[in-house]
Amino acid sequence: MKFASVIVDVAAMQTDREFDYKIPEQWQDAVKPGMRVIVPFGPRKVQGFVTKVKNDSAFERLKNISELLDLTPCLTPELLQLGDWLTEKTLCFKISAFQAMLPAAMKAKYEKIISLIGREKLSEIEILLQPFFEKRNELNWKDIENEIPISVIQKEAAKQNLEIIYEVKQKTKKKMLKYISVNVNKDELRDYYNSLTVQAKKQKEIVHFFLQSEQKSIPMQELLSVLNCSAASVKTLVKKDILIEEEREVYRDPYEDRSFQKTIPLQLNEEQEKAIVPILEAVNDKKHEVFLMYGVTGSGKTEVYLQSIEKVLNEGKEAIVLVPEISLTPQMVNRFKGRFGSLVAVLHSGLSTGEKYDEWRKIERKEVKVVVGARSAIFAPFENLGMIIIDEEHESSYKQEENPRYHARDVAVYRGNYHQCPVILGSATPTLESFARASKNVYKLLTLADRVNARSMPAVEIVDMREELRTGNRTMFSTNLIEKLQDRLAKGEQSVLFLNRRGYSSFVMCRDCGYVIQCAHCDISLTYHRFSQSLKCHYCGHEEHMPTKCPECESEHIRFFGTGTQKVEEEILKVLPEARIIRMDVDTTSRKGAHEKLLTEFGEGRADILLGTQMIAKGLDFPNVTLVGVLTADTMLNLPDFRASEKTFQLLTQVSGRAGRHELPGEVVIQTYTPEHYSVQLASQYDYNLFYEKEMLIRKQHSYPPFYYLSLVTISHPEVTKAASVTEQIVSFLRRELSTQTIILGPVASPIPRIKDRYRYQCMIKYKREKNLHAVLKKVIEHYAQQIAKDDLIIAMDLNPNTLM
DNA sequence: AGCACGCCGACT
DNA sequence: GTCGGCGTGCTC
Numbered sequence: 001m002k003f004a005s006v007i008v009d010v011a012a013m014q015t016d017r018e019f020d021y022k023i024p025e026q027w028q029d030a031v032k033p034g035m036r037v038i039v040p041f042g043p044r045k046v047q048g049f050v051t052k053v054k055n056d057s058a059f060e061r062l063k064n065i066s067e068l069l070d071l072t073p074c075l076t077p078e079l080l081q082l083g084d085w086l087t088e089k090t091l092c093f094k095i096s097a098f099q100a101m102l103p104a105a106m107k108a109k110y111e112k113i114i115s116l117i118g119r120e121k122l123s124e125i126e127i128l129l130q131p132f133f134e135k136r137n138e139l140n141w142k143d144i145e146n147e148i149p150i151s152v153i154q155k156e157a158a159k160q161n162l163e164i165i166y167e168v169k170q171k172t173k174k175k176m177l178k179y180i181s182v183n184v185n186k187d188e189l190r191d192y193y194n195s196l197t198v199q200a201k202k203q204k205e206i207v208h209f210f211l212q213s214e215q216k217s218i219p220m221q222e223l224l225s226v227l228n229c230s231a232a233s234v235k236t237l238v239k240k241d242i243l244i245e246e247e248r249e250v251y252r253d254p255y256e257d258r259s260f261q262k263t264i265p266l267q268l269n270e271e272q273e274k275a276i277v278p279i280l281e282a283v284n285d286k287k288h289e290v291f292l293m294y295g296v297t298g299s300g301k302t303e304v305y306l307q308s309i310e311k312v313l314n315e316g317k318e319a320i321v322l323v324p325e326i327s328l329t330p331q332m333v334n335r336f337k338g339r340f341g342s343l344v345a346v347l348h349s350g351l352s353t354g355e356k357y358d359e360w361r362k363i364e365r366k367e368v369k370v371v372v373g374a375r376s377a378i379f380a381p382f383e384n385l386g387m388i389i390i391d392e393e394h395e396s397s398y399k400q401e402e403n404p405r406y407h408a409r410d411v412a413v414y415r416g417n418y419h420q421c422p423v424i425l426g427s428a429t430p431t432l433e434s435f436a437r438a439s440k441n442v443y444k445l446l447t448l449a450d451r452v453n454a455r456s457m458p459a460v461e462i463v464d465m466r467e468e469l470r471t472g473n474r475t476m477f478s479t480n481l482i483e484k485l486q487d488r489l490a491k492g493e494q495s496v497l498f499l500n501r502r503g504y505s506s507f508v509m510c511r512d513c514g515y516v517i518q519c520a521h522c523d524i525s526l527t528y529h530r531f532s533q534s535l536k537c538h539y540c541g542h543e544e545h546m547p548t549k550c551p552e553c554e555s556e557h558i559r560f561f562g563t564g565t566q567k568v569e570e571e572i573l574k575v576l577p578e579a580r581i582i583r584m585d586v587d588t589t590s591r592k593g594a595h596e597k598l599l600t601e602f603g604e605g606r607a608d609i610l611l612g613t614q615m616i617a618k619g620l621d622f623p624n625v626t627l628v629g630v631l632t633a634d635t636m637l638n639l640p641d642f643r644a645s646e647k648t649f650q651l652l653t654q655v656s657g658r659a660g661r662h663e664l665p666g667e668v669v670i671q672t673y674t675p676e677h678y679s680v681q682l683a684s685q686y687d688y689n690l691f692y693e694k695e696m697l698i699r700k701q702h703s704y705p706p707f708y709y710l711s712l713v714t715i716s717h718p719e720v721t722k723a724a725s726v727t728e729q730i731v732s733f734l735r736r737e738l739s740t741q742t743i744i745l746g747p748v749a750s751p752i753p754r755i756k757d758r759y760r761y762q763c764m765i766k767y768k769r770e771k772n773l774h775a776v777l778k779k780v781i782e783h784y785a786q787q788i789a790k791d792d793l794i795i796a797m798d799l800n801p802n803t804l805m
Numbered sequence: 806a807g808c809a810c811g812c813c814g815a816c817t
Numbered sequence: 818g819t820c821g822g823c824g825t826g827c828t829c
Contacts, residue, residue: 005829006829008829010828013827014826015827015829017827018829019828019829020829021829022829039829040828040829041828041829042828043828044828046828057829058829059829061829062829063829149821151820328825357826404820589818790824790825
């Protein structure tokens with residue numbers, strides 16, 4: 001008799017442990033750790049992951065596993081182990097860690113069905129229920145839960161008139177297609193063809209098709225349409241065992257109808273050559289090393305990636321490439337598919353659940369060797385990993401902002417160590433954390449200081465918008481920028497205008513009394529949405545009408561402040577009426593494929609100006625772009641975020657890199673209200689090193705990363721006093737438990753003190769070495785487990801948070 | 806989490 | 818005397 005330890009799909013403190021089950025006889029040899037199963041759990045059935053298979057169990061009254069969902073484990077031994085690590089490092093539930101590693105399609109869906117036990121009993125049951133069973137024997141719980149009191153159903157269930165069935169369903173199935181293939185050899189087939197009479201015309205055609213065809217099998221649909229015959233005649237042949245019918249899995253391929261221009265490795269320049277040598281060495285020596293490839297925009301990092309991967313493939317190994325969601329553009333995909341063709345799987349949020357699942361299946365079945373994808377692609381179930389690349393290493397989207405709050409960079413280092421393979425972090429503006437590690441030789445620094453073909457970085461001009469205002473220019477464009485735009489228009493060159501929306505919202509304010517309209521449930525101002533003429537809250541979704549007069553003073557001078565891309569577009573057209581503008585923001589790119597369409601349009605020169613938000617900051621490479629304008633450089637600087645300067649520097653550098661990437665020289669105009677700020681100044685001079693030094697000093701002064709590690713505990717509750725008092729208790733507990741060198745700040749109200757009618761307090765922990773931190777924080781959660789479950793208390797823990805909001 | 810069980814007040 | 822409210826505890 002064999003037993004399985006199972007982690008069940010119930011994300012809760014009390015169920016966050018293994019439960020043992022008996023493995024039924026027929027699956028004794030089949031069940032392996034890492035497989036998904038369906039198990040009875042209390043009165044219901046849930047999905048679970050087998051973590052161990054063993055010969056005994058300490059528990060006595062064991063139940064049987066109900067169903068086995070996988071033929072091969074979907075979690076490799078490595079991923080199972082990684083699950084333990086994730087659970088410990090991010091303080092999440094084991095089940096959440098497992099689910100984060102798999103495509104959403106593999107998460108179970110639960111259904112509750114009420115089934116009538118015998119038709120003859122229909123008259124016995126509650127009159128209320130009878131009409132529902134008039135035509136059918138089964139009802140979906142969802143359809144009746146609001147129609148009939150639950151007690152009625154429970155009573156009938158107790159009387160054995162009804163049965164409640166708990167079903168576990170898969171979100172997405174494999175896409176199956178019916179295939180027809182030949183079941184006999186060519187000679188037999190020919191004999192059979194000759195034996196057919198003239199009446200069997202269609203059958204003859206079908207057999208003839210297979211006789212002259214190279215392929216042994218063909219999708220049913222295709223066969224029918226090619227020969228214009230009916231399914232009946234095929235069925236006849238299947239019945240006679242000449243043909244055979246089978247279901248086969250097919251992939252939903254999002255790139256099916258696209259062809260990729262095959263590319264060959266480019267000649268590397270001296271710098272690239274110097275950078276790739278240690279990488280190839282590490283591959284050769286099967287050595288785990290982390291490389292920080294610090295390469296200015298346009299220095300040809302991607303070509304180094306491609307040639308490194310080529311080496312890895314030649315060694316018979318696999319590679320993972322992470323790219324930020326936002327720059328996972330077709331341009332980027334093309335570069336990888338162009339070089340490695342069908343060996344590449346692509347994983348990003350633009351794909352449907354089914355498409356993502358299919359790409360993942362290609363990885364699982366080892367049909368691809370390279371994965372290009374966003375954050376979660378770091379969990380690709382490769383078993384022979386030879387390299388992990390994280391492009392744009394500094395991007396904050398590599399950190400998941402929900403449980404498990406992991407950073408893909410940390411997972412990459414873990415996996416690199418497991419597989420003893422190199423990890424490459426690439427960026428033009430590395431995070432201070434990574435650059436500091438490179439300075440201490442923890443990471444190996446590879447530098448690409450020049451752009452390929454020695455093109456110079458575009459000249460950057462900083463425009464002081466306060467000065468503009470003083471000279472009477474009240475528009476959002478400086479005279480300088482308008483002149484340059486006009487110039488490009490005249491020359492037929494293109495411009496990119498970047499509107500920094502982060503940290504900036506279009507709030508509504510009364511010009512008479514200064515009243516700002518806020519959300520009723522959150523302490524945050526509402527955002528004006530022109531499209532629906534309404535005010536929305538970004539945190540809870542609350543929506544209300546745009547008022548015609550101020551709710552405070554009844555003044556009619558109430559209007560919205562702030563700038564959306566729509567507004568900017570209108571403003572440009574006032575000054576440059578002949579300009580053709582493409583606008584890119586969440587509104588214009590929400591439809592599938594819209595993003596790509598707009599970029600293609602711009603690339604083909606069908607517009608003069610590309611106007612957009614964050615999403616145009618990186619990856620774009622258009623030869624005709626010679627001007628980049630940043631409308632508001634400093635909106636982020638005012639956020640309560642210790643990384644504000646770093647993010648501003650990164651963004652300005654990235655955006656500047658969009659201009660003059662080809663023959664035509666580029667120019668950049670940065671508009672700002674704080675031109676003297678070092679992040680603006682140094683970005684304009686492309687001086688990363690000086691920025692690094694300056695920012696490091698400030699981080700040191702304030703005990704922020706990379707000098708200290710950071711953890712943030714956020715406590716929320718519907719009552720202010722409760723939230724505050726619990727935070728107070730937690731802070732004093734932490735002060736007792738943690739070392740004296742550790743800095744514990746709080747309790748303080750969160751930067752956003754209330755979200756969805758919940759008051760938020762936080763406590764910040766700054767530490768250098770704190771061996772027991774994870775255990776201590778876990779103790780905190782355990783201590784409040786009761787209140788979390790019953791009293792609507794939420795304690796959120798973020799180890800190494802990206803933002804302090 | 807989601808469900809059953811059980812204890813208490815309000816009702817036929 | 819029963820119905821239904823929610824607090825408590827368990828799920829292999």
